[in-house]
Amino acid sequence: MRFSIFWVMFLSLLRDRGALISSFVMPATVFIIFAVIFSGTTGGSISVKVSIFDELNTIQSKRFTNVLFQQDGIRRISQPSATQETVRRLVAQGIADVGILIRQGEEAADPPPFQIIADPSREISVLIFEGALRSAYGRAFPEFNLETIARTIEKDIFPFSREQKIRLDQTLETMRNSETVETDSGSGSQEPQLQRVNVVGDPDVQTGITYYAGAVAILFLLFSSVNGAMSLLEEKELGLLDRLATGPGGTRIIVDGKMLFLVIQGFIQVTIIFLVAWLAFDIDLPGNLGPWSLITLVCSFSSSGLALAFTLLCSTKQQAQTTANIVILVISAIGGSMVPRFLMPEWIQTLGWLTPNTWALEAYGAIFWRGDTIDAIALPCAILFAVGIAGLLCAYSLAGQTRIKSG
Amino acid sequence: MLKKNKATLIVKNAEFNYGNKKILDRVSVDIFPGEILVLLGPNGAGKSTLVKAITGRVQLQSGQISVNGANPADSATARKQSGLVPQQLAIFNKLSPLENLSVFGHVMGLKRRETRTKSAQLIEALGLQDVKDVRSERLSGGMKRRVNIGAALMHDPKLLILDEPTVGLDFDAQRNLHKLLRWLKHRNLAILLTTHDMEEAEQLADRVAIIVRGKIHDVGRQQDLIHKNFGEHQEIYIKFREGVVQRLTPDQRVRLQQLNLQPGNNRNSFVGLVSMNDSMTIVRELISDNALTEDFRLHQPGLETLLENYLRAE
Numbered sequence: 001m002r003f004s005i006f007w008v009m010f011l012s013l014l015r016d017r018g019a020l021i022s023s024f025v026m027p028a029t030v031f032i033i034f035a036v037i038f039s040g041t042t043g044g045s046i047s048v049k050v051s052i053f054d055e056l057n058t059i060q061s062k063r064f065t066n067v068l069f070q071q072d073g074i075r076r077i078s079q080p081s082a083t084q085e086t087v088r089r090l091v092a093q094g095i096a097d098v099g100i101l102i103r104q105g106e107e108a109a110d111p112p113p114f115q116i117i118a119d120p121s122r123e124i125s126v127l128i129f130e131g132a133l134r135s136a137y138g139r140a141f142p143e144f145n146l147e148t149i150a151r152t153i154e155k156d157i158f159p160f161s162r163e164q165k166i167r168l169d170q171t172l173e174t175m176r177n178s179e180t181v182e183t184d185s186g187s188g189s190q191e192p193q194l195q196r197v198n199v200v201g202d203p204d205v206q207t208g209i210t211y212y213a214g215a216v217a218i219l220f221l222l223f224s225s226v227n228g229a230m231s232l233l234e235e236k237e238l239g240l241l242d243r244l245a246t247g248p249g250g251t252r253i254i255v256d257g258k259m260l261f262l263v264i265q266g267f268i269q270v271t272i273i274f275l276v277a278w279l280a281f282d283i284d285l286p287g288n289l290g291p292w293s294l295i296t297l298v299c300s301f302s303s304s305g306l307a308l309a310f311t312l313l314c315s316t317k318q319q320a321q322t323t324a325n326i327v328i329l330v331i332s333a334i335g336g337s338m339v340p341r342f343l344m345p346e347w348i349q350t351l352g353w354l355t356p357n358t359w360a361l362e363a364y365g366a367i368f369w370r371g372d373t374i375d376a377i378a379l380p381c382a383i384l385f386a387v388g389i390a391g392l393l394c395a396y397s398l399a400g401q402t403r404i405k406s407g
Numbered sequence: 408m409l410k411k412n413k414a415t416l417i418v419k420n421a422e423f424n425y426g427n428k429k430i431l432d433r434v435s436v437d438i439f440p441g442e443i444l445v446l447l448g449p450n451g452a453g454k455s456t457l458v459k460a461i462t463g464r465v466q467l468q469s470g471q472i473s474v475n476g477a478n479p480a481d482s483a484t485a486r487k488q489s490g491l492v493p494q495q496l497a498i499f500n501k502l503s504p505l506e507n508l509s510v511f512g513h514v515m516g517l518k519r520r521e522t523r524t525k526s527a528q529l530i531e532a533l534g535l536q537d538v539k540d541v542r543s544e545r546l547s548g549g550m551k552r553r554v555n556i557g558a559a560l561m562h563d564p565k566l567l568i569l570d571e572p573t574v575g576l577d578f579d580a581q582r583n584l585h586k587l588l589r590w591l592k593h594r595n596l597a598i599l600l601t602t603h604d605m606e607e608a609e610q611l612a613d614r615v616a617i618i619v620r621g622k623i624h625d626v627g628r629q630q631d632l633i634h635k636n637f638g639e640h641q642e643i644y645i646k647f648r649e650g651v652v653q654r655l656t657p658d659q660r661v662r663l664q665q666l667n668l669q670p671g672n673n674r675n676s677f678v679g680l681v682s683m684n685d686s687m688t689i690v691r692e693l694i695s696d697n698a699l700t701e702d703f704r705l706h707q708p709g710l711e712t713l714l715e716n717y718l719r720a721e
Contacts (some may be wrong), residue, residue: 232653239495243558245461246491247484 008123022322031329036348047346048132049123051087051117062133064140071132091117092199092370094362097125097342099199100133120201121211121369122342125325130194137192137203143175200370208340213277214364215337216269218299218357222332224269225300225307226324228262232308232399233317245275251399259304259392266300292373294381295363302356302384305391312398314324331355359383410620414439415488415565416461421470423456423621426518430456432621433470438566440485443588444587444626445603445608446601447714448618454601457616457618458568461599462491475565489566490559494574496551497558504535507543515562522561529557533587549580556587567591568599568630585611605711615710617717624717629710636706643668646676646702653687662692662714675701680708 013019050069054061069076077096099117114133117125128406139147150168154160160168232254235241274292278285281360285292310327314320332338333349335357341349352358363380366372414437423431431453435707438444448454459465460472463479463486472478472520477485498507505526512522530539533553538546559567569588573581588611592598602608609629610614625632638705645668647655652675654661666689667681681689686705 019643239493239497240499242459242464243491243493243497243511244514245464248485248487248516249514250463250486253514348643 007042018319018322022326026326030326030330034333034394036345047075048129049075049097049342050103050129051077051090051099051101053082053084053087054102054254055084056102056104060141064102064136067140068133068136069164071136073128073190087117088199093372093376094119094342094365094370097122098114098129099130101114103164113195114205116194116196118196118198119369120198121208121340121365126196133179133194136193142193143172146175148381175325200321209281210283210368211361211365213274213281213283213368214361215357217273217296217364218335218360219328219332220269220273221266221303222328222356223324225262225266225303226310226320226328228265229258229304229307229311230317230320230324231316232258232311233320237317245399246283252396255308255392255395255399258308259395262301262304262307263297265347266303267296270296270300282370291367291377292364293299294374295360295367295377295384298365298381298384299356299390301388302360302391303388305388306397307391308395309391309398312395336361354386356384359387414476416599417471417473418457418461419471421457421460421472423453423460423465424444424468429621431460431467431470434618434621434623435624436616436623438599440565440595441592442613443592443598443600443611445615446599447605447608447610447615447620447710448601449718451715452580452618453621454618455570456600458570458601461566461568462486462489467650471489483516487562487720488564489568490562490564492556492559492572494571495681496538496555497545498551498554499543499590501575503538503542503544504533504550504557505530505538505539507554511558512561517562525563533557534583536659543716546620547580548576549583551574551615552580552584553587553657556584561627562593564596566599570601572600573604578718581607587609605709612710615713617714619714619721624720629713632713633708633710636713637680639683640680640708641683641705642678642708642712643686643689644671644676644678644680644702644704645689645700646671646673647699648701651675651699659692662688680712 013023052065052068054065055348066076077090084101084375087096087101090096093098097119102116103113103115116126116130116133120126148169150160234240235244236252241251241254244254247253274283274285274296277283310324311320314323331353335341335352335355337357338343341352341358344352359380363377363384366376366380370376416436416438418436420436421431421434422429423498434453434457436444436457437445446454446457450693456465460467461479463481468482472480474485475488477488479485479489499510502510508526508529509522512525513519518527530536533556535550535553535557538550543551546554556567556569556572572588573584576584585607588598588600592613600608600611611630614627615629615632617624627635642667663677666679666681666685668677668681670676671678690703
């Protein structure tokens with residue numbers, strides 16, 4: 001008897017392609033995606049994108065630059081005309097994770113002071129970069145170590161003879177002018193002069209709050225939109241869709257009505273998240289109300305359009321529910337709703353631009369973190385709006401096809 | 408008398424194929440105001456597709472459909488002329504009857520005031536006053552069916568299409584629904600009804616259209632169709648007592664074969680169509696002896712026999 005029940009379940013699973021994929025293929029797929037994303041966050045394969053301006057432009061600074069970018073995980077981003085402003089702008093826009101300015105010391109022989117241009121929301125990148133910089137510094141400027149040691153010996157142990165001094169100066173001069181680095185030059189004990197400048201972020205707001213307000217908002221927008229859009233499938237099963245479709249407006253008014261509801265529902269949902277972020281975490285919502293409203297509206301529009309199209313591609317509510325959970329989790333992981341994008345491997349970051357999450361995060365980050373003007377949100381908003389329109393048109397078409405197929 | 412008016416629905420040579428399969432094969436049918444036309448056919452005969460074509464949800468490959476002079480597939484005005492009552496309870500369960508009617512009124516393009524007036528009228532006409540504000544999910548099956556029909560009447564359609572409206576209803580609810588349909592018919596509505604319930608069809612139909620494999624085989628008043636197909640023949644049912652069949656004389660067996668009676672639903676019963684003369688013979692030769700028969704019925708063929716006849720012919 002027990003075996004009969006087992007047999008029924010076994011055959012049911014075997015004959016349900018969707019359930020088979022959900023049970024055995026999707027878990028492994030989701031694991032691979034999450035493993036790739038999260039392995040990046042542990043630092044193993046993280047790549048820090050660095051923008052650099054070498055004000056010094058000497059043999060030594062060039063040597064340092066070469067050593068710095070030879071290190072694992074430190075990647076120089078291409079920048080046609082480097083200036084201090086370019087570096088600051090690239091970091092502020094999030095194109096570079098961190099910036100470095102190599103500046104002129106007070107005297108020519110002094111070690112160069114470095115200015116690190118940082119985005120506090122990418123603190124992990126800044127710390128990794130600082131470590132790499134120190135290591136590169138020791139290897140790139142061995143003469144500073146030698147000079148320091150020699151001065152200490154001369155001052156505290158015994159004075160050098162004239163001949164020794166000449167040989168020391170010659171050695172130091174040779175080291176200064178060398179373009180190459182000895183592999184065994186070591187990390188050295190001389191500490192570089194570092195100055196850190198944050199170019200973005202509100203000092204009153206904790207790092208990450210603005211990021212996760214947007215990240216959670218778009219994640220839940222997608223979930224609630226799909227849940228709302230699934231009423232279409234319920235109505236189809238009940239025959240309501242057929243009945244409503246016989247009205248003068250046809251299926252289009254049904255899709256329009258659902259879209260309107262989902263957009264308003266989504267807007268209210270995101271409003272609640274940001275109200276909490278404002279009241280509890282000091283995000284400057286009142287100061288950015290206009291741009292925030294625009295971003296929230298297009299995010300809601302985009303997720304609603306996508307949800308309607310997605311739902312109409314499914315035949316049953318169960319199928320939509322299962323698939324939606326998987327799809328939303330995956331695109332949210334790739335898009336940065338779970339882990340900050342800059343921590344992900346480069347190719348996943350690139351893939352992220354195909355998700356609404358990334359564009360939403362880009363837009364919210366622009367106004368709340370980077371303090372950009374409304375111009376900065378024009379592209380993300382235009383793309384999210386276009387995605388919403390595409391979803392809506394697709395939903396019109398699919399609803400129309402449902403009409404014909406049901407015959 | 409009905410045909411003095413202009414037909415509300417005219418379907419002419421309607422053809423619809425799905426892939427290589429012919430779903431509707433040159434279907435022609437019409438319905439006049441104040442008439443109930445019952446569409447009879449087995450599952451997969453094309454009834455639902457015809458209904459979808461009439462409501463504009465399927466575009467025909469050829470042929471014409473007009474509801475009050477306009478094609479519902481192209482014209483919103485034509486779609487507004489018909490009201491569809493699907494087989495399922497296609498209403499919003501979380502809404503009350505009054506709210507449901509309002510929603511359907513708005514969807515069909517009624518203005519707010521019209522919707523309010525019309526829904527109030529229908530609530531009264533459908534006998535839903537006491538439950539008008541109760542959530543539909545809490546109503547009985549019969550009440551829900553009324554709301555289901557009311558939703559299709561909100562925009563004052565000229566043609567009402569009902570797809571199996573009494574499925575799952577108890578006798579009382581079914582009788583009330585029939586009463587409602589007759590009332591609607593007297594309000595000059597053209598009604599197209601698809602049903603599997605032959606008794607319901609016989610009670611309600613002014614005319615019957617028989618559809619089998621996408622083809623309308625016959626349309627007409629049921630008496631005319633029955634007369635046309637069976638003439639003066641009667642439907643006969645004989646059930647012999649246990650063991651009698653085995654003990655029939657050779658003459659009696661030959662007689663049964665000549666009458667072309669078919670085995671019935673058990674080994675002792677026979678059914679068939681017989682002429683008046685033959686029925687007299689049977690009565691004389693077989694039935695007069697009460698010791699032989701347990702049950703005997705002779706009656707005019709009905710729609711079920713008619714449909715079976717067409718199915719056999721196919």
